[in-house]
Structures are given as structure tokens and as C-alpha cells.
Amino acid sequence: MMSINERQDELIEEFSMFDDWMEKYEYIIDMGKDVSGLTEELKSDDYLVRGCQSRVWLIPAQENGILQFQADSDAIITKGIVGMVVRVLNNSSADEILKSDLYFVDKIGLKEHLSPTRSNGLVSMIKKIKTYALAYSAKAI
Amino acid sequence: MVKTELNIEQIRKDFPILHQEVNGKPLVYFDNAASTQKPKVVIDRVADYYSNEHSNIHRGVHSLSAAATEEYELSRKTVQAHFNAKFDHEIVFNKGTTDGINLVANGFAKSFLKEGDEVLVSELEHHSNIVPWQMACEQTGAKLKVIPITDSGEWIMEEFHNLLSDRTKIIAVNHVSNALGTMNPITDVIEAAHSKGIPVLLDGAQAVPHMAVDVQALDCDFYVMSGHKLFGPTGVGVLYGKEEWLNKLPPYQGGGDMIKTVSFEKTTYNELPFKFEAGTPNIAGVIGLKTAIDYVNEIGLDAIADYEQELLEYGTEKLSQIEGLKIYGTAKNKASVISFLLDGIHPYDAGTILDKLGIAVRTGHHCTQPVMTRFGIPGTVRASFAFYNTKEEIDALYEGLLRVKKMFS
Ligand SMILES: Cc1ncc(COP(=O)(O)O)c(C=O)c1O
Numbered sequence: 001m002m003s004i005n006e007r008q009d010e011l012i013e014e015f016s017m018f019d020d021w022m023e024k025y026e027y028i029i030d031m032g033k034d035v036s037g038l039t040e041e042l043k044s045d046d047y048l049v050r051g052c053q054s055r056v057w058l059i060p061a062q063e064n065g066i067l068q069f070q071a072d073s074d075a076i077i078t079k080g081i082v083g084m085v086v087r088v089l090n091n092s093s094a095d096e097i098l099k100s101d102l103y104f105v106d107k108i109g110l111k112e113h114l115s116p117t118r119s120n121g122l123v124s125m126i127k128k129i130k131t132y133a134l135a136y137s138a139k140a141i
Numbered sequence: 142m143v144k145t146e147l148n149i150e151q152i153r154k155d156f157p158i159l160h161q162e163v164n165g166k167p168l169v170y171f172d173n174a175a176s177t178q179k180p181k182v183v184i185d186r187v188a189d190y191y192s193n194e195h196s197n198i199h200r201g202v203h204s205l206s207a208a209a210t211e212e213y214e215l216s217r218k219t220v221q222a223h224f225n226a227k228f229d230h231e232i233v234f235n236k237g238t239t240d241g242i243n244l245v246a247n248g249f250a251k252s253f254l255k256e257g258d259e260v261l262v263s264e265l266e267h268h269s270n271i272v273p274w275q276m277a278c279e280q281t282g283a284k285l286k287v288i289p290i291t292d293s294g295e296w297i298m299e300e301f302h303n304l305l306s307d308r309t310k311i312i313a314v315n316h317v318s319n320a321l322g323t324m325n326p327i328t329d330v331i332e333a334a335h336s337k338g339i340p341v342l343l344d345g346a347q348a349v350p351h352m353a354v355d356v357q358a359l360d361c362d363f364y365v366m367s368g369h370k371l372f373g374p375t376g377v378g379v380l381y382g383k384e385e386w387l388n389k390l391p392p393y394q395g396g397g398d399m400i401k402t403v404s405f406e407k408t409t410y411n412e413l414p415f416k417f418e419a420g421t422p423n424i425a426g427v428i429g430l431k432t433a434i435d436y437v438n439e440i441g442l443d444a445i446a447d448y449e450q451e452l453l454e455y456g457t458e459k460l461s462q463i464e465g466l467k468i469y470g471t472a473k474n475k476a477s478v479i480s481f482l483l484d485g486i487h488p489y490d491a492g493t494i495l496d497k498l499g500i501a502v503r504t505g506h507h508c509t510q511p512v513m514t515r516f517g518i519p520g521t522v523r524a525s526f527a528f529y530n531t532k533e534e535i536d537a538l539y540e541g542l543l544r545v546k547k548m549f550s
Contacts, residue, residue: 026548120489
């Protein structure tokens with residue numbers, strides 16, 4: 001099983017193939033389309049992470065100490081990035097998630113989307129993931 | 142009538158910020174409804190004030206203070222003339238539109254609203270012309286009533302007339318809509334309101350950059366605007382109020398400058414407009430606003446309006462050629478604002494790609510969530526034009542949108 005950082009490095013590697021922003025965004029859009037997403041009924045306010053511009057839904061699950069998140073967004077670019085975050089963090093323990101530092105976003109040149117001023121729900125989503133992780137790790141003790 | 146042609150190339154030279162690249166592309170600034178750019182004369186005026194003239198106003202005996210006070214009051218005269226107010230003391234300087242609405246809403250809550258009364262706004266309002274009234278209603282037990290809009294983004298006037306009653310204590314509506322660009326039939330509203338003795342506040346934030354406004358001809362009771370949307374500095378705005386109304390309203394904030402005498406037993410308030418200008422104001426902003434108004438008047442608001450209508454027509458026609466693009470806000474009378482969505486493409490996605498192409502548009506709900514709810518959409522992409530924009534820039538937006546469409550299809 002790969003670690004969070006190994007998965008981040010893998011993504012950075014994938015993005016290093018692209019020369020310009022167009023290709024990069026096309027790739028993100030493709031990933032956004034590939035994210036299986038949530039059914040309409042799961043996109044409920046219970047799972048909604050509020051962002052002003054685009055909305056993100058996040059559903060947590062835990063099995064044998066390993067966390068799995070499912071996520072979706074109404075904007076494709078956000079959905080693509082959400083998909084990457086989930087890909088990096090899924091299959092990890094709560095502690096690993098709590099300790100993680102998501103440097104890949106910056107490294108692949110998407111830092112602007114993680115700026116709190118974008119109000120696209122991404123920043124809140126990552127906070128939410130950590131909150132879930134904290135809750136699961138507290139229960140484990 | 143012969144139209145005065147604007148020399149856009151020359152005008153663009155007046156705006157330093159326009160000549161830069163964003164993400165490696167020449168900047169196309171289409172977010173003028175959020176805030177307009179500043180001509181060099183305004184930037185220089187503010188810098189010059191701080192470099193050579195700054196001092197506090199209305200208090201010192203020394204020369205600098207006297208000169209700064211004079212400049213500040215000169216700005217009031219300019220604003221008075223620009224909006225054709227009857228008296229200069231009907232012009233209150235403040236932080237902007239939001240501040241002006243809060244002042245009036247607060248005063249109404251304190252002095253005029255009671256349980257069972259009604260405040261009338263419209264479905265087209267900016268949040269800053271909704272929330273202060275909601276707060277006033279919460280405090281007093283008054284009710285907020287809303288004029289609904291049609292699919293084209295226009296007030297349903299029949300409903301407006303039905304909503305007017307003896308309980309209506311004030312009507313607070315926008316002159317021009319920031320989300321859809323609709324120029325609202327405010328003269329009809331004011332006439333109907335006054336026939337029942339109801340005062341009208343106009344939110345002029347989106348009107349003043351596009352047209353000459355004459356508050357006496359309109360006969361509105363309050364008019365509010367923001368300097369930063371009129372090519373002036375941020376943090377400065379104007380509340381116009383008819384003398385009789387400003388006299389009736391209680392002071393908003395307490396502090397220096399707004400008092401005549403202070404003792405612990407009783408404080409008496411200063412006269413208009415100082416009663417509403419507590420504390421040291423944004424002196425540089427006020428002085429810069431005068432320069433902005435002078436600048437706009439030199440070009441001529443009628444010529445500006447003509448040119449912007451040309452841009453609006455051109456833009457509407459051009460963008461309509463894009464399959465799957467839907468324009469929200471199709472009123473007959475519109476300011477140079479085009480709000481739209483590309484079929485199936487989230488405004489955030491479109492805005493992100495346009496930004497990569499150097500094109501600055503606003504995406505989202507534009508602080509008018511009720512409008513978005515009305516249309517059942519998460520938001521729109523909004524391109525808003527000023528007189529320094531060009532048809533070539535609209536072409537760039539058109540090309541950009543084709544690219545967006547291709548990327549997301
Ligand atoms: C119609 C309208 N009203 C009020 C405002 C608020 O203006 P300000 O933020 O300058 O106070 C705006 C600004 O977007 C507006 O467009």
C-alpha cells in the first residue's frame with residue numbers, strides 16, 4: 001500500500017508531462033469527469049461542504065481503521081481537484097490523514113484553487129476531512 | 142443630435158492598470174460592476190493629497206487643516222452639482238452604498254418602523270439592500286415585502302402596486318441591477334410611492350457609472366452610491382437625502398465631528414451633514430472622488446452611455462452566436478452588463494479558464510442570491526463593461542468562451 005506522500009508524488013509526476021496550463025486543466029477536467037461522483041440523493045445538505053462558488057459534497061466511511069471518502073462537486077474543475085485529494089488521502093488511517101501535508105496542490109500549480117478567497121469549497125473540504133479523521137481517531141482510543 | 146465619439150485609445154491611456162498582462166495574456170477587465178479602475182488623475186490626486194496636503198479637517202486653526210477642509214468641502218459641492226442636489230448639506234460622505242443603506246435602515250428602525258409596518262424591496266436587490274432592512278424589521282417587528290421579477294429580470298409592476306399599502310413605510314430598491322443589468326422603472330415607483338406619502342431610497346451603485354443622475358428630477362428621498370464604482374477611490378461613498386428626511390433621521394454613529402456640545406448630561410448634535418459624519422472621514426477618498434467625477438464629466442456621461450450601449454449591443458449579439466449560451470437579464474432597458482451561462486458548464490469552471498486567458502469576469506451569485514434562486518441557477522458569469530472597454534475585448538471574450546466550451550464538452 002502506498003503512503004500519502006507516495007501518492008502525492010505520483011500525481012506530481014503525472015502532471016510533470018504537461019507543458020502548459022491548457023493541458024493541465026484538460027487533464028483535471030478529464031479526471032473530474034471520471035470521478036464517479038455521488039447520486040443525486042446523496043448530494044444532500046447533510047454532506048454539503050459550503051463554498052460560495054462551487055459546492056462540494058463529502059461522505060466519510062471507515063473500515064478496520066482505514067478511511068475512505070467519496071466526494072463530488074457541481075463544478076468540474078473543483079470535482080477534478082476533489083478527486084485528486086480523495087485519491088491521495090483514501091486508504092489511510094486517521095492518524096496518517098491528520099499528519100498529512102497536501103503539498104501536491106502547490107507543486108502541480110493549482111495553489112490558487114486552494115486559496116481561501118476562492119470560496120470553492122475545497123479548503124473547507126480538506127478541513128472537513130481532517131475533522132472526520134480527528135473524530136475517528138478519538139473514537140479509536 | 143450629433144453623437145460625441147469617444148477616443149477610446151486615448152481614454153485607455155488614462156488607466157495605468159489596463160496595460161498589463163495577466164497569466165501571460167493582455168488583461169481584459171470585464172468586472173466593472175464589482176469595481177471600476179482608476180484613471181491616473183485620481184491616483185495622482187490621492188497621492189498628492191497625502192504628499193503635500195494632508196491634515197485632519199473641520200478642527201485645526203492651522204493652514205494645512207484649513208486647506209484640507211476646503212478641499213473636502215469642495216468635493217461636497219462637486220457631488221452636489223453632479224447629482225443636482227438642492228443643498229450641499231444633503232450630501233453625506235460615508236464608506237459607500239452599504240454604509241448609506243445601513244444608515245437609513247438604522248434610522249428607520251429607531252424612529253419610524255413599528256410592528257405591522259412594511260418595508261418594500263425587490264427580488265433584484267443586492268444583499269446590501271436586503272440584509273440591513275431585514276435587521277431593521279427584526280428589531281421592530283416590521284415585515285419585509287418583495288417586488289417579484291419576470292423572466293426577463295424586470296419588476297412586475299402590477300405586483301408592486303398591489304404591495305403598496307398604508308403599512309408601507311419605505312421603498313428601498315436599486316436603480317440598476319448589478320446581477321442582470323436591468324434599468325428599473327424608478328420614476329413610476331417614486332410617483333406611486335409619493336402619491337401615498339411613502340419615501341423611496343434608491344441604491345444607485347450600478348447606475349452612477351453609466352448615466353447622469355438628477356436627484357431633484359427623480360424626486361427620490363434617498364440616493365446611495367459607492368465611489369469605487371465611479372472610477373474613484375475605495376472606501377468612500379455618498380448618501381444623498383432630502384433635507385427634511387435627513388433632519389428627521391436620528392444620528393447613526395456617535396463621535397467627533399457630529400456633535401455641537403457634549404456634556405455627560407446631554408449632547409446636542411451637529412447640523413447637516415455633519416450629524417452623519419462621525420469621526421475622521423476618508424479625506425483622501427472624498428477628495429479623490431471629486432477628481433473622478435470631474436474626469437467622468439469631462440468625457441461626458443451621455444457620450445459614455447451611448448458608447449456603453451454600443452458595447453452592450455455588440456456583446457449581446459456576439460455572445461448570442463454561441464450555441465448553448467443563455468443570457469440572464471433581457472430587459473429592454475439595460476446597463477452594459479451581460480450575465481450568462483453556458484449550457485452545462487458551471488460558472489466557476491468558465492471563470493477559471495477565462496482567467497487563464499487574461500479575462501476578468503465575475504462568477505457566482507453576485508451578492509444577489511434571491512435572483513439566482515428565482516432562476517434556479519447556482520450563479521452566472523457576468524461581463525460588465527466600462528467606457529474603456531472595446532469591441533476587440535468582447536471578441537476576446539467570445540473566443541475565450543468558445544475555448545471554454547470546447548474544454549468542457
Ligand atoms: C446594486 C449594488 N448595491 C450595493 C452594492 C454594495 O456596494 P459597496 O460594497 O460598495 O458598499 C453593490 C456592489 O456590488 C451593488 O452592485
